[in-house]
Amino acid sequence: MRFSPRDNAFFDLFAADARNVRDGVRLLSQALASDADRAALAVALKEVEHQGDEHTHDIIRRVNSTFVTPFDREDIYRLASALDDVLDDVDAALDLMVLYRVGDLPAGVGDMVDVLDRAAELTAEAMPRLRTASELTDYWIEVNRLENQADQVYRRLLARIFSGEYDALTVHKLKDVVDTLEDAVDGFETVANIVEQIAIKES
Amino acid sequence: MRFSPRDNAFFDLFAADARNVRDGVRLLSQALASDADRAALAVALKEVEHQGDEHTHDIIRRVNSTFVTPFDREDIYRLASALDDVLDDVDAALDLMVLYRVGDLPAGVGDMVDVLDRAAELTAEAMPRLRTASELTDYWIEVNRLENQADQVYRRLLARIFSGEYDALTVHKLKDVVDTLEDAVDGFETVANIVEQIAIKES
Amino acid sequence: MRFSPRDNAFFDLFAADARNVRDGVRLLSQALASDADRAALAVALKEVEHQGDEHTHDIIRRVNSTFVTPFDREDIYRLASALDDVLDDVDAALDLMVLYRVGDLPAGVGDMVDVLDRAAELTAEAMPRLRTASELTDYWIEVNRLENQADQVYRRLLARIFSGEYDALTVHKLKDVVDTLEDAVDGFETVANIVEQIAIKES
Numbered sequence: 001m002r003f004s005p006r007d008n009a010f011f012d013l014f015a016a017d018a019r020n021v022r023d024g025v026r027l028l029s030q031a032l033a034s035d036a037d038r039a040a041l042a043v044a045l046k047e048v049e050h051q052g053d054e055h056t057h058d059i060i061r062r063v064n065s066t067f068v069t070p071f072d073r074e075d076i077y078r079l080a081s082a083l084d085d086v087l088d089d090v091d092a093a094l095d096l097m098v099l100y101r102v103g104d105l106p107a108g109v110g111d112m113v114d115v116l117d118r119a120a121e122l123t124a125e126a127m128p129r130l131r132t133a134s135e136l137t138d139y140w141i142e143v144n145r146l147e148n149q150a151d152q153v154y155r156r157l158l159a160r161i162f163s164g165e166y167d168a169l170t171v172h173k174l175k176d177v178v179d180t181l182e183d184a185v186d187g188f189e190t191v192a193n194i195v196e197q198i199a200i201k202e203s
Numbered sequence: 204m205r206f207s208p209r210d211n212a213f214f215d216l217f218a219a220d221a222r223n224v225r226d227g228v229r230l231l232s233q234a235l236a237s238d239a240d241r242a243a244l245a246v247a248l249k250e251v252e253h254q255g256d257e258h259t260h261d262i263i264r265r266v267n268s269t270f271v272t273p274f275d276r277e278d279i280y281r282l283a284s285a286l287d288d289v290l291d292d293v294d295a296a297l298d299l300m301v302l303y304r305v306g307d308l309p310a311g312v313g314d315m316v317d318v319l320d321r322a323a324e325l326t327a328e329a330m331p332r333l334r335t336a337s338e339l340t341d342y343w344i345e346v347n348r349l350e351n352q353a354d355q356v357y358r359r360l361l362a363r364i365f366s367g368e369y370d371a372l373t374v375h376k377l378k379d380v381v382d383t384l385e386d387a388v389d390g391f392e393t394v395a396n397i398v399e400q401i402a403i404k405e406s
Numbered sequence: 407m408r409f410s411p412r413d414n415a416f417f418d419l420f421a422a423d424a425r426n427v428r429d430g431v432r433l434l435s436q437a438l439a440s441d442a443d444r445a446a447l448a449v450a451l452k453e454v455e456h457q458g459d460e461h462t463h464d465i466i467r468r469v470n471s472t473f474v475t476p477f478d479r480e481d482i483y484r485l486a487s488a489l490d491d492v493l494d495d496v497d498a499a500l501d502l503m504v505l506y507r508v509g510d511l512p513a514g515v516g517d518m519v520d521v522l523d524r525a526a527e528l529t530a531e532a533m534p535r536l537r538t539a540s541e542l543t544d545y546w547i548e549v550n551r552l553e554n555q556a557d558q559v560y561r562r563l564l565a566r567i568f569s570g571e572y573d574a575l576t577v578h579k580l581k582d583v584v585d586t587l588e589d590a591v592d593g594f595e596t597v598a599n600i601v602e603q604i605a606i607k608e609s
Contacts, residue, residue, distance in 0.1 A: 060399075060403075063403060064403060073403055073404060074400060074404070077399075077400055077403065081396065088354075092354070092358070095358060096358060096361075099358055099359070099361075099362045100362060100365065168371050168374075169365050169366075169367060169374070172365050172374060172378070173365055176361065176365075
């Protein structure tokens with residue numbers, strides 16, 4: 001056990017923040033069902049995103065008012081920002097689906113959201129382990145593996161979107177949604193990389 | 204007062220650099236008028252951008268030749284690079300408008316450039332306050348708020364561009380211009396985040 | 407000579423990693439020839455990319471198991487990640503060419519790949535000089551100059567792709583390939599910037 005009890009607040013905040021991101025991804029996931037009320041889910045996701053902003057501000061306020069932090073102030077800041085970025089992208093993806101009225105989405109979109117779902121779950125599970133800065137390697141490797149897998153899905157999905165099956169404007173809209181999902185996947189990899197760097201410093 | 208007089212050169216350089224970025228954004232803003240000579244403004248903006256490169260090199264040369272810097276060498280470097288990136292995007296946006304001969308732009312483009320104008324003004328005003336590493340919170344919060352606002356404008360603008368009003372190639376050109384403006388807005392947020400991190404370390 | 411003999415392993419690993427990136431770029435370059443077997447070259451490039459992953463893991467494992475590192479652990483990590491990112495983009499560009507069956511490419515694509523080739527060569531030559539943290543300024547300036555040059559080529563290439571010469575789906579495919587090449591060029595600049603920051607700290 002490397003950290004003192006007074007550090008618990010930071011770890012609790014990051015754990016809560018990552019669970020909140022996971023909740024956001026679950027809403028996005030529900031929005032893919034053919035009978036989903038996407039507009040209602042987008043409103044709920046916006047609420048989750050505001051909750052995330054609160055977590056981020058709580059973390060930054062605490063960094064500002066705490067003399068000794070459990071790990072580098074800068075890394076606390078970067079980790080909070082990176083979690084915030086992921087949730088922004090998840091929120092943007094659903095917002096765009098609603099705004100563009102994209103209707104049914106190609107199957108690969110579901111595969112990408114499944115990757116997001118798995119990455120969000122792994123991230124929420126990993127955050128409490130930041131406390132001991134251990135047993136994080138598997139998480140980091142798995143998120144990197146998922147990101148590689150999502151890359152393959154993403155490229156094949158683009159090839160399908162550009163295959164001639166969709167009209168010109170739908171191509172633009174689908175590409176924009178899919179690019180935003182890809183950004184979210186990359187965002188989870190960024191979170192995992194920051195966690196790995198923190199673990200390296202603490203090791 | 205945290206910093207010694209000999210540090211003034213760094214603060215003066217950052218203040219001048221941020222004023223230069225603001226000058227660049229003003230040229231972009233003028234280019235939106237329907238009777239603007241965009242080609243001439245693009246030449247003037249290229250000149251501002253070269254001036255910005257000079258500021259960046261001055262800052263880096265000074266980092267290299269100074270034993271004690273007012274804040275972390277790395278942060279000086281990152282801040283100079285981030286200001287440089289914003290100006291690159293501003294320059295690229297006008298360059299693309301000229302190159303693509305896009306003509307009149309949808310109204311939302313003006314709203315995004317207004318956000319850039321406001322962010323550039325706030326950034327130029329904030330830089331001199333780096334010296335005391337204080338009163339920067341309002342700046343940081345406001346730029347983050349502007350970035351959220353620009354996100355909404357950006358998405359609604361894309362929905363309009365993809366609405367069927369424009370021909371296929373114009374859609375590509377407008378999207379490219381608008382994406383570059385969005386990158387510039389994000390760039391101002393990056394600058395604000397680096398300033399916030401410097402202030403956190405100094406606090 | 408700043409670094410002790412036991413640090414040699416890190417420098418050797420980075421040198422090998424950068425040579426591997428250069429090998430990847432050469433395969434991409436060969437793929438532009440009109441009679442190239444792109445599918446076969448893509449398989450060979452995937453192999454180079456796996457080799458790169460091995461180098462990255464070797465570097466990170468060594469960071470984890472070494473008490474004193476020749477420069478900041480974080481910078482070692484960032485440099486390894488940045489080289490990995492470049493190779494990912496190079497691999498993605500060829501993968502997309504094959505997947506989209508893009509056929510002959512506009513001349514500007516060759517110019518962008520030539521920039522990649524030159525940047526890869528410069529990077530491979532610069533890595534061994536990390537050992538003395540000197541004579542790196544010319545490398546850094548030249549890669550930044552190449553990136554600016556590639557920006558110009560990139561924008562003119564987009565203007566051609568959007569000129570009406572290509573059908574709507576080909577426009578999307580070409581833009582995607584060209585964007586990925588642009589990301590790779592930016593990636594070399596990121597590598598150069600990290601190297602410069604390391605040199606600044608060591609100076």
